[in-house]
Amino acid sequence: MSRMSRRAFISTAGATGAAALSAAALGAPKLAGVTAKLGPEGPLPDGPVVAYVRDAKAGEVAVMVGDREVAVKDAALVRRIVDAAS
Amino acid sequence: MSSHREAPAISKDPVADNTDTYAFVSPDRPDTVTIITNYIPVEAPAGGPNFYEFGDDVLYEIHVDNNGDALPDVTFQLRFQTLLRNDDTFLYNTGPITALDSLTWNRRQLYSLTRVSGGDSQVLGSGLTCPPCNIGPRSTPDYESLADRAVHNLGGGVRVFAGQRAEGFFVDLGSIFDLGALRPVQNFHLLPLPMAAGVNSTRDANVHTIAIEVPIRMLTRDGSAPSNPLDARAVLGIWGAASRRRVSVREKAARDIETGPWVQVSRLGNPLFNEVITPMAEKDLWNALPPSQDAQFLKYVQHPELAGLLPLLYPGVFPSLAGLTAVRADLVAVLLTGIPEGIVDGFQNFTGPTPADMLRLNVAIGPTDTPNPLGLVAGDAAGFPNGRRLVDDVVTIELRAIAGLTYTLINKSYPLDGAVGLVTDGLTIANSGVSYLDHFPYLGVPHDGFHTPAA
Numbered sequence: 001m002s003r004m005s006r007r008a009f010i011s012t013a014g015a016t017g018a019a020a021l022s023a024a025a026l027g028a029p030k031l032a033g034v035t036a037k038l039g040p041e042g043p044l045p046d047g048p049v050v051a052y053v054r055d056a057k058a059g060e061v062a063v064m065v066g067d068r069e070v071a072v073k074d075a076a077l078v079r080r081i082v083d084a085a086s
Numbered sequence: 087m088s089s090h091r092e093a094p095a096i097s098k099d100p101v102a103d104n105t106d107t108y109a110f111v112s113p114d115r116p117d118t119v120t121i122i123t124n125y126i127p128v129e130a131p132a133g134g135p136n137f138y139e140f141g142d143d144v145l146y147e148i149h150v151d152n153n154g155d156a157l158p159d160v161t162f163q164l165r166f167q168t169l170l171r172n173d174d175t176f177l178y179n180t181g182p183i184t185a186l187d188s189l190t191w192n193r194r195q196l197y198s199l200t201r202v203s204g205g206d207s208q209v210l211g212s213g214l215t216c217p218p219c220n221i222g223p224r225s226t227p228d229y230e231s232l233a234d235r236a237v238h239n240l241g242g243g244v245r246v247f248a249g250q251r252a253e254g255f256f257v258d259l260g261s262i263f264d265l266g267a268l269r270p271v272q273n274f275h276l277l278p279l280p281m282a283a284g285v286n287s288t289r290d291a292n293v294h295t296i297a298i299e300v301p302i303r304m305l306t307r308d309g310s311a312p313s314n315p316l317d318a319r320a321v322l323g324i325w326g327a328a329s330r331r332r333v334s335v336r337e338k339a340a341r342d343i344e345t346g347p348w349v350q351v352s353r354l355g356n357p358l359f360n361e362v363i364t365p366m367a368e369k370d371l372w373n374a375l376p377p378s379q380d381a382q383f384l385k386y387v388q389h390p391e392l393a394g395l396l397p398l399l400y401p402g403v404f405p406s407l408a409g410l411t412a413v414r415a416d417l418v419a420v421l422l423t424g425i426p427e428g429i430v431d432g433f434q435n436f437t438g439p440t441p442a443d444m445l446r447l448n449v450a451i452g453p454t455d456t457p458n459p460l461g462l463v464a465g466d467a468a469g470f471p472n473g474r475r476l477v478d479d480v481v482t483i484e485l486r487a488i489a490g491l492t493y494t495l496i497n498k499s500y501p502l503d504g505a506v507g508l509v510t511d512g513l514t515i516a517n518s519g520v521s522y523l524d525h526f527p528y529l530g531v532p533h534d535g536f537h538t539p540a541a
Contacts, residue, residue, distance in 0.1 A: 048343045050333045064333045064346030 053078055089354045090127030092361040093369030096352045100126045101141035102328040104354040105293060106255050109324040109445045109473040112299055113453040114525055118243060119305060121148050121162075122297045122476075122529065123326030123354070129250070129292040132535035135178050137219035138250060138294055139195050140166040144328050145348050146296055151323035152307040156378040156442030160305055161202040162298055164248060166216075169194050179218070179225050186215040186235055194218070199246050199298070211240045217249040220292070222536025230531050237526060245299040250292050251529035254476045255357075256518035258511040259287035266392075266399045268485075270512040271505075274400050284512020289519045290538050296326075297527035302449045315450040315467070316427055321435050323424075323444035324473070325355035325377055350374055355444040356421050356471070357480040362392055363421070377442035380422060384441050387421055388413040393488050406503045407490050416492040420471045425462075429495050433467050447473030459515055463491060476522050476529065482510045 045065055051072075054060040059075030090105040091097040108122040123146070129138050140146065145165060149158035172180065172192045181190030198212040217236040220229045237247045261267040261284070267275050269282040302311045305322055312320035332346035352373050354360070363386050364372045372383060397408035419425045422441035427434040435446035454468045459479040461469025463486065470478040486492075489506045521530045 048335075048345050050335060050343065050345050052333075064331075066345065067347055069332060069347050 053081055056082060089357060089359070089361050093364075093373050094366070095370040096373055099330075099351060101139075101294075102144045102330060102351050103127055104326045104328055104352040106357065107324065107326040107354045107445060107474070108476060109322070109447045110475045111302075111447070111449055111451070111453050111468070111473075112526070115299065116452050117303075117311065118299050118301050119322070119447065119449060120297065120299045120526065120528065121150075121324060121326075122295060122527065123148055124251075124253075124255075124293045124295050124529075125328065126294040127291075128288065129253075129294070130535075131220065131290065131292055131533040131538040134221070134535065135176055137178050137193075137221070138292070139168060139193070139219075140164075140197070140216070140248065140294060142166050142168050143334075143344050144330060147327045147329070148296070148298065149325050149327060150305050151377075151437070151442075151444060152305060152319075154318070154321070154323070154438035154440065156323060156380070156437070156440045156444065157376070159203060159307065162210075162300075163200045163202060164197050164296055165200075166195050166197045166248075169196065179221065182224060183218050183221075183226050183232065184228070186217065186232070191218055197248055199240065210242075210244055211238055211246065214238050214246065214248070219250045220532040220534040222534045224536075226534065229534065233531065242304070243299075243301040244304070245526055247295065247297045247527040249295065250532040251295040251527065252520065252532050253288045253291040253293045254520050254522060254529045255288060255480075256286045256513045256515075256520055257288060257481050258284040258513055260285055262511060266395055268509065268511050270510060271400070271403075271508060274403050274505075276399050276401060282512070283517070284510070286513055286518045286520070290533055292532040293529075295527060295529055297529070299526050306449070312450045315432060315448050316434055317450060318436075320448050320450035321424060321437055322447045322449060323355075323377070323437050323442065324447060325353055325444045327353040350376070353377070355442075357474065358484050359421060359443045362484075363387060363390055365391070377444050378440065380442045381440075383443075384418070384422065387417050387441075388415075390414065390417060390488055393490075396489055400505070403505045404489060404503045406501045410490060410493065410500070412497075414493065416496050417487060419496075420487060420492055425471070430462065430467070433462070433472070435472050445473050446471065463487070477515055479514065481513070485509045485511070 050064040051061055054062045056078050059073050059078045061072040063070040096103045104123055105127045106124040112118045112120045126138050148162040150160040152159045170193055178193055179191050183191045195216040197214050199210045201208045201210050215236055217233040220226050236249055239245050261269045269284050272279045273281045303309050306319055310319055327350050329348035329350045331344040332349045335343040337343055360369055360372050397404040424436040424446040426436040435448045437446055451467050457477050458464040458466035459477050460483055461478050462472055469475055470480055486506050486509050489509050490502050491506050494500050494502050522528055
């Protein structure tokens with residue numbers, strides 16, 4: 001996963017409550033499992049983080065934080081998001 | 087409003103809709119350049135209680151290219167913040183607004199101005215006040231004086247103003263968009279009507295203006311103030327732009343979230359470019375791209391649709407234009423590259439081969455006391471397309487240019503149609519009803535809502 005870890009992505013999305021991908025949508029057990037696996041990686045942002053699946057088949061997720069857009073490629077993450085929404 | 091509501095997407099987003107950009111050597115301070123970018127088209131002066139204002143969620147920018155690559159070398163950024171003083175009233179003001187900090191003025195805007203150049207960012211001013219909109223004689227009793235106090239001197243010779251002004255662009259939109267009719271010559275139209283005087287569609291409208299006055303030395307590539315018009319350092323490429331965050335999320339209680347990088351939604355260099363050159367299907371794309379990527383629109387300048395329409399709409403009036411199938415290198419020069427040395431004696435505003443829609447201002451050409459509204463084509467090198475002044479009649483200039491007038495600059499043997507000199511929408515400074523100030527910010531005092539429209 002480039003530039004932003006999966007853990008940071010999921011954690012910040014859950015923390016803001018404003019992300020397109022929410023912790024509630026993912027389900028607590030899955031989120032907890034990922035967090036435990038990757039461990040802490042720096043402070044969480046104060047502002048909102050918004051993520052959306054740009055191309056599900058390509059496993060592409062775009063994450064917006066502050067003035068930045070981070071492209072994430074993770075087919076497994078996309079699958080969990082899609083499963084959570086189904 | 088030479089570029090108002092000119093593209094499908096931006097027509098639904100007026101606070102980010104860059105309607106006009108002007109750039110000229112300041113007539114009363116010729117060691118400076120004044121750049122004006124206007125937003126919010128066709129403001130109805132009585133449009134309360136939520137009167138017009140800039141967008142807090144919009145990044146407004148003025149870009150200057152000083153080395154001909156069509157990329158910004160100096161950028162001025164403005165961000166706005168709206169403040170509500172009284173949560174318990176629906177009113178914009180609860181009494182006369184006599185000062186920029188009047189307690190009776192309920193909804194104010196402040197802004198910051200930042201200069202970005204060479205990777206460095208410098209805040210030139212913050213907490214700067216906008217004037218209120220011009221409500222009427224009870225609410226804004228001495229508007230001109232009040233608005234004058236919203237001209238901010240920031241040191242280093244920089245001045246800035248951001249707020250409502252009277253629309254300074256005049257055009258007969260009603261006729262032009264009715265199948266290309268021009269009232270003074272509409273008796274020659276394919277669907278003729280009796281000839282008539284032009285009607286200024288924007289006569290009673292206001293607009294929101296960002297105006298900055300900057301020393302020439304702050305804009306040129308080497309900090310010089312060139313005096314020779316043929317000096318390449320004297321030419322500046324200038325355009326305005328507005329951007330929004332990539333993502334907006336509608337949240338409860340209108341606590342919307344905006345995040346992600348800025349994405350350009352509007353831009354404007356030359357008047358009418360996106361309006362009448364770019365096809366409808368590509369107008370939104372054009373607004374999203376920087377001028378440095380305008381090569382993809384080159385073909386629309388080389389063979390403009392309007393040049394083909396004029397002979398069809400006015401049968402028999404433009405026989406030479408009807409037969410002109412060559413690439414319009416004249417329009418490419420005027421709109422996309424600047425005019426090279428050797429075309430007009432003693433003049434150039436060439437920025438190089440990169441096709442890019444920018445105003446091109448040669449700062450070595452000083453202002454004139456008697457500006458000709460037809461600008462360069464009438465022998466006044468201080469006017470459009472050398473930058474753009476408020477008085478420049480860009481509708482007539484561009485109509486005549488597309489009708490073939492500027493083609494004679496590159497092909498002396500081209501038999502210019504006699505009717506080209508008659509092409510006009512029938513409006514001039516004299517009959518348009520607009521008036522300007524003789525000092526910064528130059529655009530006139532906005533129409534007030536009490537008297538406009540007139541009883």
